[in-house]
Amino acid sequence: MWGGRFGEKAHESLAALNNSLPIDKRLYDEDLTGSVAYAKALQKVQLITVEEYEAMVAGLEEVRKEWQSGAIVFQPGDEDVHTVNERRLTELVGVDVGGKLHTGRSRNDQVATDMRLWMKKAVTDLQRDLREVVVDIICPMAEQWIHVLMPGYTHLQRAQVIRFSHWLLSYGFYFESDYKRLADLLPRVDCLPLGSGAIAGNPFGIDREELAKELGFKEITRNSMFAVGDRDFVGEYTGIVFYYSFFTLPFFVFQWTLTTQTVSPVCT
């Protein structure tokens, strides 16, 4: 794929370290969707003919079917998901058509696009989980047990009397915060990097706004260097997931410090 200027192949230890396919193969669907849209953008600026575009899209959809059915076969030179998809496309439709897909595109803007497409879906999945646990499980439980009183604890010592449901709902509100954090993240993920090339942009007059519409992005990134280098959204995302998973302090030997003597309540 990039071997033109090289006299010898990469050492096998480097090839092994460089190979991201076992992990990024998970992006095959997003990668193909991005390529279908990019093929259309190429056709619109007449870099490929309508016939070439149609052959390209048919080929890409064929590759998608192979992934879905498990028929896709990796070759020794496949170092990532982008390589697999383009290599397979070229095998299916020939280099005269397949070889034009990557015109003006770089794996730099390609992978950033794939990741953002994936993350938009992931954020929605996580939000759905949060909605379900709160609305379908925590709220009905809180209704069911609303009459139960229990001790509320501060410093893990009995503090004031509370309702069991009040305690339970406190976690409903933690989950609601997670939901909102994910919602806040979305606008920063929902930006299309494609059309930024390797660093400087796209020299063929690609309509990026149109590409964004095609791929369902609300915005486009406004600087090509930012577009290919930005991974803040991944940091933010893992941070939000961390809050969601939130840790607690190490477990004290709480049993020994508790008031074990209980006085029968006078009235409840």
Add this chain to the structure above:
Amino acid sequence: MSRLAEDLILFSSKEFGFVRISDAFSTGSSLMPQKRNPDSLELIRGMSGEVFGQMAGFMMTLKGLPSTYNKDLQSDKLSMFTTYDRIRSSMSVLKGVLSTLVVSEDNCGRAVTLEMLATDIAYYLVRKGMPFRTAHHVAGQVIKLSEEQSIPLHLISLEKLQEISGMFADDFMEVWYFEKSVEQYHVKGGTSKSSVEEQIVYLKSAFGLGGV
């Protein structure tokens, strides 16, 4: 999530016994036949450590990189996928634990004790016109008397209470109703029945917002 797991682990222990985790989400011990371990919740608690590792690892990779694309960024996908997988599988277990959780009303009720109403003694006096700081001190003296003379709080005679403060009157016995104690917190966000119901109504409608 791990804090909820932690509370549930604590509350499901014999010492508390507030809740019971179903068999499907507990495991036994290979040695001690009596054991019922809340492994499901321990795994959730442990998972957050792994998620932290992914977050910290990737932030460290990102820190100080030259501008635009560098191959260091290849690790972004591992962090992105791992955190997604771990949180979703944990959430799926948490949903199961919660859906099958049994609450012990008796054990919750037994754990509620009179000294937890100490604040209410002070609030009683505040409602009679005493400044809160003074009332807090007086309530402390009542607790001290109960401890020193080994008299349960609600059995201290009115005479003895009046020796501490003349503001104690016949209606003081109403302080010892736990339900009444809870119901005074009818502020928004409080623990009274109506406030809790309001929270439920809010949460049920809060998840349509935020744009997905």
